[in-house]
Amino acid sequence: MPQKVVVIYSGGMDSFTVLHKAIADGHEVHALSFNYGQRHVKELDCARQVCQELGLSHKVVDISAINQLLAGSSLTDNIDVPEGHYAADNMKSTVVPNRNMILLSLAVGYAVSLNARAVYYGAHSGDHFIYPDCRPEFVLKMHEVCQIANYEPVDIVSPYLNGNKIDILRDGLAMGLDYSKTWTCYNGRAKACGKCGSCQERLEAFELNHTKDPLVYEA
Numbered sequence: 527m528p529q530k531v532v533v534i535y536s537g538g539m540d541s542f543t544v545l546h547k548a549i550a551d552g553h554e555v556h557a558l559s560f561n562y563g564q565r566h567v568k569e570l571d572c573a574r575q576v577c578q579e580l581g582l583s584h585k586v587v588d589i590s591a592i593n594q595l596l597a598g599s600s601l602t603d604n605i606d607v608p609e610g611h612y613a614a615d616n617m618k619s620t621v622v623p624n625r626n627m628i629l630l631s632l633a634v635g636y637a638v639s640l641n642a643r644a645v646y647y648g649a650h651s652g653d654h655f656i657y658p659d660c661r662p663e664f665v666l667k668m669h670e671v672c673q674i675a676n677y678e679p680v681d682i683v684s685p686y687l688n689g690n691k692i693d694i695l696r697d698g699l700a701m702g703l704d705y706s707k708t709w710t711c712y713n714g715r716a717k718a719c720g721k722c723g724s725c726q727e728r729l730e731a732f733e734l735n736h737t738k739d740p741l742v743y744e745a
Contacts, residue, residue: 528551528552528553528554529553529554529642529643529644530553530554530556530640530641530642530643531548531553531554531555531556531637531642531643531644531645531646531683532555532556532557532558532633532636532637532640532642532644532645532646533545533548533555533556533557533558533645533646533647534558534559534560534629534630534633534645534646534647534648535557535558535559535573535576535577535584536559536560536569536570536573536648537559537568537569537570537571537572537573537574537576537708537709538569538648538708538709538710539691539694539695539698539705539708539710539728540648540650540686540691540694541573541647541648542572542576542698542703542705542707542708543648543686543694543695543697543698543701543703544646544647544648544685544686545557545576545646546698546701546703547646547685547697547701548646549580550701555582555583556582556583556584556585556636556640556642557573557577557582557583557584557585558584558585558587558632558633558636559573559574559584559585559586559587560586560587560589560629560632561586561587561588561589561590562589562590562592562593562625562629563590563592563593564714566709566711566712566713566714567714568709568714569708569709569710570586571709572707572708572709573586574586575707576707585636587632589628589632592628624659625659626647626649626657626659626660626664627659627664627668629647630645630647630668630672630682633645633647634672634675634676634680634682637680638676638678638680641678642680643680643681644680644681644682644683645672645680645681645682645683646683646684646685647682647683647684648684648686648694649661649665649684649686649687650684650686650687650689650690650691650693650694651686651687651688651689651690662687662688665682665684665687668682669681669682690731691727691728691730691731692730692731692734692735694731695731695732695735696735699735699737704740705739705740705741706740706741708741709741710724710725710728710741711724711725712724712725715744717741717742717743717744718741718742718743718744719743719744720743720744725743728741729743
């Protein structure tokens with residue numbers, strides 16, 4: 527049944543697809559983006575532009591002050607973003623401690639204030655190896671907690687939890703989505719680096735879907 531939902535929308539290709547999936551399902555979508563001090567803050571510009579074009583309710587919340595508590599990630603600290611495939615151990619430096627639990631908790635609070643029934647986010651199987659807060663057991667426990675954390679239950683929905691980025695892109699292409707309106711690279715430069723794990727996973731997804739990535743790369 528169509529319902530009011532909150533979508534955690536980073537501006538990346540996964541959340542971009544989830545956003546459109548929620549819209550295609552007929553839901554009243556309220557997009558929520560977070561500035562947590564990520565070096566690839568350019569993704570938020572993509573999120574703003576997409577939501578403006580779609581006429582969606584969209585909030586961008588600055589929570590960058592939390593970085594004084596969450597040290598050690600190459601996404602937020604002065605640490606080089608590692609290159610190489612996502613499955614490599616060195617990609618663990620991109621983990622922001624407890625990030626998704628924090629973002630989901632804030633999104634659930636927002637959902638409650640809107641009388642929204644669910645919070646969507648873009649966890650997928652390709653992230654399970656690196657990010658503990660994208661694993662099915664985490665999503666299940668967060669869903670269970672959010673059934674009792676407020677007077678009204680809020681569902682945690684991850685449409686691609688058992689799929690990977692290849693599946694996400696395939697679904698998005700079938701919806702006719704324009705992925706030039708997304709940003710994936712962990713480096714916040716003018717062009718995507720093409721070398722970090724996030725870029726490599728994205729490029730692989732386009733290759734295996736037999737189509738060309740519309741982003742411009744440095745290499």
